[in-house]
Amino acid sequence: MAGIxxxxxxxxxxxxxxxxxxxxxxxxxxRGVSAEVCMRCGERLYSQGELKKMEKLxxxxxxxxxxxxxxxxVAVFAV
Ligand SMILES: [Zn+2]
Structure with missing residues (x-):
């Protein structure tokens, strides 16, 4: 369910x-985490289920x- x-x-x-x-x-x-992603600012929302799965992993x-x-x-840089 997508929202605002x-x-x-x-x-x-x-x-x-x-x-x-x-x-x-x-x-x-x-990889492969389901999220709601804002098309404008890139904000991500994870469902409780996904958060639990990530926590277990x-x-x-x-x-x-x-x-x-x-x-x-992976090359990592800081600003
Ligand atoms: Zn946004």
């Missing part, structure tokens, strides 16, 4: 997104219980 962005009033659309996170000091990408990654589907080198 609470930040800018733009249109929110359902999308599958990548979530970048740092776990155990390492950059990880969680984070714990598994922390405990080394899951293997990544792919490992890519």
């Amino acid at each position: 962005c609470s930040i800018c009033g733009g249109e929110m659309v359902d999308k599958s997104v990548d979530v970048v996170d740092t776990i155990n000091g390492k950059l990880v990408v969680i 984070r714990e598994k990654i922390q405990d080394n219980l899951v293997k990544p589907i792919t490992v890519e080198e």
Whole structure:
């Protein structure tokens, strides 16, 4: 269910997104997370279900219980 962005009033659309996170000091990408994304400002909203799934996956990654589907080198920059 898509709605209106609470930040800018733009249109929110359902999308599958990548979530970048740092776990155990390492950059990880969680792929295929369902989110509502604002077309105007890029604000993302995750459902409670998706947040729970991400939380569970984070714990598994922390405990080394899951293997990544792919490992890519990521260059990270700060502004
Ligand atoms: Zn917005």
